[in-house]
Amino acid sequence: MGVPSLLNWAVALPEIVLTLAGSIILVVGVFLRRGKRFFPVVILSIAALLLTAFLVFLAPSGVGYSETFVNDAFARFMKLLIIIGGGAAIILSVSYRGDEQKPLPFEVPVLMLFSTLGAMLMVSSINLMALFVGLELSSLAIYILCAAGRENVLSSEAGLKYFILGSLASGLLLYGISLVYGYTGTMEYHGLINAVRSVDALPMGLVVGIVFILVGLCFKLSIVPFHMWTPDVYQGSLTPVTAYMSVAPKFAAFALLLRVMLESFGGIAPRWALLLEAVSMLSMLYGALAAIPQSNIKRLMAYSSIGHMGYAMMGLIADSVVGVQATLIYLAAYLFMNSGAFACISAMRRKGYEVFGIEDLAGLSKTDPGMAAAMAIFMFSMAGVPPLAGFFGKFVVFATAWQSGFYTLVAVGVISSVIGAYYYLRIVKVMYFDAPVQAFDRPAPSLMFVSGSMSVATVLFVVFLGPLMTVAQQAAVALAG
Amino acid sequence: MIAQLFFYIFAGVLLFSAAMVITVRNPVYSVLFLILGFFNAAGLFLIAGAEFLAMLLIIVYVGAIAVLFLFVVMMLDIDFSRLREGFQKYAFFGLCLGLVLLLELCMALSHWKMIPPASVVSLTANVQHLSNTEALGTLVYTHYVLLFQACGIVLLVAMMGAITLTLRDHSTSRRQNIARQHNRKSADTLELVTVRLGESVIEHGGILRPKGSYDEIAAPGSYGVEESKCLYKEEKGE
Numbered sequence A: 001m002g003v004p005s006l007l008n009w010a011v012a013l014p015e016i017v018l019t020l021a022g023s024i025i026l027v028v029g030v031f032l033r034r035g036k037r038f039f040p041v042v043i044l045s046i047a048a049l050l051l052t053a054f055l056v057f058l059a060p061s062g063v064g065y066s067e068t069f070v071n072d073a074f075a076r077f078m079k080l081l082i083i084i085g086g087g088a089a090i091i092l093s094v095s096y097r098g099d100e101q102k103p104l105p106f107e108v109p110v111l112m113l114f115s116t117l118g119a120m121l122m123v124s125s126i127n128l129m130a131l132f133v134g135l136e137l138s139s140l141a142i143y144i145l146c147a148a149g150r151e152n153v154l155s156s157e158a159g160l161k162y163f164i165l166g167s168l169a170s171g172l173l174l175y176g177i178s179l180v181y182g183y184t185g186t187m188e189y190h191g192l193i194n195a196v197r198s199v200d201a202l203p204m205g206l207v208v209g210i211v212f213i214l215v216g217l218c219f220k221l222s223i224v225p226f227h228m229w230t231p232d233v234y235q236g237s238l239t240p241v242t243a244y245m246s247v248a249p250k251f252a253a254f255a256l257l258l259r260v261m262l263e264s265f266g267g268i269a270p271r272w273a274l275l276l277e278a279v280s281m282l283s284m285l286y287g288a289l290a291a292i293p294q295s296n297i298k299r300l301m302a303y304s305s306i307g308h309m310g311y312a313m314m315g316l317i318a319d320s321v322v323g324v325q326a327t328l329i330y331l332a333a334y335l336f337m338n339s340g341a342f343a344c345i346s347a348m349r350r351k352g353y354e355v356f357g358i359e360d361l362a363g364l365s366k367t368d369p370g371m372a373a374a375m376a377i378f379m380f381s382m383a384g385v386p387p388l389a390g391f392f393g394k395f396v397v398f399a400t401a402w403q404s405g406f407y408t409l410v411a412v413g414v415i416s417s418v419i420g421a422y423y424y425l426r427i428v429k430v431m432y433f434d435a436p437v438q439a440f441d442r443p444a445p446s447l448m449f450v451s452g453s454m455s456v457a458t459v460l461f462v463v464f465l466g467p468l469m470t471v472a473q474q475a476a477v478a479l480a481g
Numbered sequence B: 001m002i003a004q005l006f007f008y009i010f011a012g013v014l015l016f017s018a019a020m021v022i023t024v025r026n027p028v029y030s031v032l033f034l035i036l037g038f039f040n041a042a043g044l045f046l047i048a049g050a051e052f053l054a055m056l057l058i059i060v061y062v063g064a065i066a067v068l069f070l071f072v073v074m075m076l077d078i079d080f081s082r083l084r085e086g087f088q089k090y091a092f093f094g095l096c097l098g099l100v101l102l103l104e105l106c107m108a109l110s111h112w113k114m115i116p117p118a119s120v121v122s123l124t125a126n127v128q129h130l131s132n133t134e135a136l137g138t139l140v141y142t143h144y145v146l147l148f149q150a151c152g153i154v155l156l157v158a159m160m161g162a163i164t165l166t167l168r169d170h171s172t173s174r175r176q177n178i179a180r181q182h183n184r185k186s187a188d189t190l191e192l193v194t195v196r197l198g199e200s201v202i203e204h205g206g207i208l209r210p211k212g213s214y215d216e217i218a219a220p221g222s223y224g225v226e227e228s229k230c231l232y233k234e235e236k237g238e
Helices: A009-031 A038-058 A073-094 A107-124 A128-146 A153-184 A189-197 A204-221 A229-236 A239-245 A248-264 A266-290 A297-318 A321-346 A369-383 A389-403 A407-433 A445-462 A465-480 B002-023 B027-047 B051-075 B087-110 B116-120 B132-143 B145-166 B178-183 B213-217
Strands: A062-064 A069-071
Touching: A009 A038, A009 A062, A009 A069, A009 A107, A009 B145, A038 A073, A038 A107, A069 A073, A069 A107, A073 A107, A073 A239, A073 A248, A073 A321, A073 A445, A073 A465, A107 A128, A107 A239, A107 A248, A107 B145, A128 A153, A128 A239, A128 A248, A128 B145, A153 A189, A153 A204, A153 A229, A189 A248, A189 A266, A204 A248, A204 A266, A204 B087, A229 A239, A229 A297, A239 A248, A239 A297, A239 A321, A248 A266, A248 A297, A248 A321, A248 A465, A266 A297, A266 A407, A297 A321, A297 A389, A297 A407, A321 A369, A321 A389, A321 A445, A321 A465, A369 A389, A369 A407, A369 A445, A389 A407, A389 A445, B002 B027, B027 B051, B051 B132, B132 B145
Parallel strands: none
Antiparallel strands: A062 A069
């Protein structure tokens, strides 16, 4: 237990600045004239995220706040991914108009900022209490964001559904934490790892606790069998919110999963590896199979994200530095292609109204070749076609799992990515070979910026793969080394 | 000995009232049992020597939350018996699930064995010389200050959510204009009409609405007030 002089407050500098910035932006928004609030608030929010990203590099490494908060290479890597994902979602919300053609409530970008803050706290937590508080902060903001489209019944449904199921998952997580605390007497990760290493046979209650914690985190990641909420919530939420949900909170939950499983229960990896192997296989297969009959592109993206989380989990199961590195590479690739795909989905509008049918994309290559090309890049990348980002992501996780001897897992992964390629390529086929339907509205510059930059990142992933590998390796060593 | 006796009394009443909270039909009784439960839990805290927590439980939970809850239950006309209609249908299934969970818990708890280092780990700094409140204060405001502040942000987000999701600030909503309300005279709103014997309000065009005064305080669009007539102009809502 640290003493006050060991508070070491500077390790949380980005979080402190983001908190202050969020509060100030909120007050500024309240004092602005009605109807003219959204745009200044959203610009300020993007500026706040840029500042935070800059501070992530500046903040010193180390443990602070009486062993509740850590800043290391891993935290830095994940925080940057989260900030990029959150920033992309906020940029997507700039030009977003609901069915009544009005801008979003100005609270939306501010809530995204606070949710990002929660995600950053989660990434840096080395104490189960900090984990829970960060998770709740991040999720609570997302529950509200999901229901933010108040004129839309589907949005209210999404918010309510996610809130009820999410609270249940939080309850399970908290129960697991209390069991772990009851059996080990500590909530700090390094205390936990000492405790589990000191005994030969784990107490039954501790195992139950670990499983409950896993269930709570898998819910947030929408891993099968805790995925039921995903398609409805993705479909009902406003498109920028869906784009946000599919990236930042997922990364934070993944960071938690890596930290908790490797830092505190790393000594007993063979005991939980089988469990994670099973849910990973189920997620990959379910994500591939259930997406096939979908006609709504947002639902399709929901199943796609279920599948992707399954692939990313393969690196964790390998339980090694290389495994963590592979997972981090996969998440980085997922960030670029997913944010880009959502920018394209946001651009699907006719006469100001959003359309989400896959058949609405028919003949897009004739009506808007640029957008069709960008969407095709993202779909090819998600299907894992070389030399795009998704291919390298899949390649590293498969290679790691193969080296660690999880042959069944790799086989299931390959099969499900072949099945998954069908529905990704179907979108490309609809865009390029079907007869054109009515053209979409001209996309807003903000959407073109996000989809353009993300498609460049997806195509040129191979160029910065080398440096990314190095950074990811440093992060992985900080965590599992 | 006497402490043990009180423990069983408090624990017994606590269990009883907790069971009553979910079984009684009348929601008001249910909240009252909840308050009884809080009091007994506070008693348990007292026995454990955590007098600060005991008082906190009474002040915060009984004083604020339960009373607020009681208000909500009494003000909202919720038909709780209708909410419970599905209860019978799912009772068996729920009972089975509960039983399975209980068995699992029994299995887990029957093997209760703390991991050896746990018994020597001291969670708090040396607090022997500190009072209850001081020890708690050191933990919350010094050691776990980050978590404390993060909880504050969680509450801020919850407040933002309540406002964002429920405040319907349409152009037709009637907002207060306090200066105008204060400036109103009775002559502006009252009109005396002589009604002859045997006539009803129907002959006078129904119930009279005050002339003009609504226009002054209402936002455009409400009660059929035309925008051009409205004295109280305002920006369009977002």
